Amino acid sequence: MIQLDKREAFPFSSNPFGLVYENAITENKENEVQIHPITYQLNGIKIASNIYTPKNHSKDKRYPAIVIAVPNGAVKEQAAGLYGQRLAEKGYITIVSDCMFFGESEGMPRQQDIPYYRIEDIRGMIDVIFSFPGVDSQRIYGLGICGGGGYLLSCGQMDKRLKKIATVSMFNTGAVRREGFQNSQVDTVLKRLHEVASIREKELNEDTLIYNANMTEMKPEVGHQLPIEMYREGYEYYVETHFHPNSHSCFLQRNLMDLMVYDPVQFMYLLDQPLLMMVGDHADTNYMSEQAFELAITTKEKELYYLKDATHIQTYYKESVVKEAIEKLDIFYK
Numbered sequence: 001m002i003q004l005d006k007r008e009a010f011p012f013s014s015n016p017f018g019l020v021y022e023n024a025i026t027e028n029k030e031n032e033v034q035i036h037p038i039t040y041q042l043n044g045i046k047i048a049s050n051i052y053t054p055k056n057h058s059k060d061k062r063y064p065a066i067v068i069a070v071p072n073g074a075v076k077e078q079a080a081g082l083y084g085q086r087l088a089e090k091g092y093i094t095i096v097s098d099c100m101f102f103g104e105s106e107g108m109p110r111q112q113d114i115p116y117y118r119i120e121d122i123r124g125m126i127d128v129i130f131s132f133p134g135v136d137s138q139r140i141y142g143l144g145i146c147g148g149g150g151y152l153l154s155c156g157q158m159d160k161r162l163k164k165i166a167t168v169s170m171f172n173t174g175a176v177r178r179e180g181f182q183n184s185q186v187d188t189v190l191k192r193l194h195e196v197a198s199i200r201e202k203e204l205n206e207d208t209l210i211y212n213a214n215m216t217e218m219k220p221e222v223g224h225q226l227p228i229e230m231y232r233e234g235y236e237y238y239v240e241t242h243f244h245p246n247s248h249s250c251f252l253q254r255n256l257m258d259l260m261v262y263d264p265v266q267f268m269y270l271l272d273q274p275l276l277m278m279v280g281d282h283a284d285t286n287y288m289s290e291q292a293f294e295l296a297i298t299t300k301e302k303e304l305y306y307l308k309d310a311t312h313i314q315t316y317y318k319e320s321v322v323k324e325a326i327e328k329l330d331i332f333y334k
Contacts, residue, residue, distance in 0.1 A: 002128050007037040007048055007104075013244075017050070020242045021082035021317065031055050033088045042124035048104030049097035049125070050076050051132065052088035059133035064333060065093040066141045067125040067162075069148025069155075071316070072113065072173060073215075073249040075103040078242055079145055079316035083168070086326045087143075092333070095129045097121060103246040109209055113251035115174065115262040118151040119158075126161050139163060141333050145316070146171040149277075150264040153292060157270040166276040166329055169315045172288040174262035181228055182287070193260060200254045215239060215249035229284050233313035242317060268295035275302040276332045278325055280310030303332075 009017045015024055017035055028034040036051040054063065066087055070080040076096040084094040099121045101107040122142070130137055141164040144152025149170030156165040179186045199210050215223065215231075216239055223235030238247055275296050277289045286306075293304045305328055310321040 002040050002131065004128065004132075005039045007039045009037055017077070018244070019077045019081055020244050021078060021085075022319070024081070025052075025085060033085060035085070038128075040124070040128050042100065042127075043120065045100050046106040047097050047100065047121075047124060048076070049095055049128070050081060050084065051129070052084045052094045052096075053134075054088050054091045054093065057093070057134060061134055062136040062139075063091065063093045063134050064139035064141060065095070065129045065132070065135045066143055066333070067122060067129060068094055068096045069118075069122050069125075069142070069144040069152045070096065070099065071146030071148055072171065073102070073238070073247060073251070074146075074148075075244050075246045077244050078238075078247060080148070082317065082322065083143060083145065083326070086322065087329065090326065090330045092141075093129065093132060093135055095125045095132075097125050098246070102248075109252065111211060111248060111251045113173075113255045114258045115151065115154070116258070118147075119155050122148075122152060122155040123159055126159065130161070137161075142166065143168070143329065145169060146312070147173045150174070150288075153264045153268065153271065156273055157267050160273070162273060164274045164276075164333055165271065166278070166332060167289065168278050168325055169280065169283060169285060169312045170277060170289045170292060171285055171312075172264060172292070174259055174264065175288065177256055177259040178261075178263075181230075182284070189260065192256065196254060196256045196260075200257070203254065210253045211250040212253050213250065216243070216247070230312045233311060237313050237316060265292040265295050268292055269298050271296055272298045272300075274332070275299050276305065276328070277303070278305045278307055278315070278328060280312055280315050280321065281306040281308060282310060283312040283315075285312045 025035045068080045080096045084096045098105040101112040142152045142162040143166045145168045149167030156162050226232040279286045279289045
């Protein structure tokens, strides 16, 4: 059995739990949704997590549970936490963890974005929630947001403890690192792989770590003029409206060796669980979910759902969009 330890809340912002989304929990009250900051060990690394329980939670009852995978570079206090709280309000026990090497979770060097670890993060959450008081082990579901959606698809393909799979604004991290956003860098794949080899060699020779550009350090005049809508709105979300000091968009450049040969849609035929994929109807990332959905040929129950009046980033926080997504998720999971 995995040992859970209580965790001190992150001392940031006016919220005692460090949460930066609107209408977040500020204290645990009776007859309301509660948040439980915990830590656990995953492959020898301490993971920081928040578990949300429904109002009047009882260990003697049996509840469905949802593991929620965060967007790339995000932390549990942002969009994934919002979905965790809202789904707990619907009667689910939910868990949101910082990835290994990110946020409050431990692991060195920092900001390692390697697909194996991201998938293992999700399996670790399943391990933890599997034995949490009151959880029905036959009703453990998954939700992945943005890059977490891609990694959740991969996890669902191999880990059948997840009984239903849902994504919001799924982002195919491997395809974008390899071929560029909307296939804009297809002709330079091999060139960039050779450059990454040189970067790793430079790290060894100079005993240093080389990271890509960090959005949180970008000047406003640059962030507001980014040519791709998702990145431009991402700058506003992560830097201006929902900033958290643990959230960084950068990763070790040598991770491109792993990312560029990874693709979560390659084995979609192995996913036989019910599947719900949601995207904003105005999102410039829709093509990623549409491709994955088409390749999910084994599952007998699947739906691609377009959230009204939403871009990619707006599915993280826009009240009307999140409300619609939560209602759709509740119907799907139940």
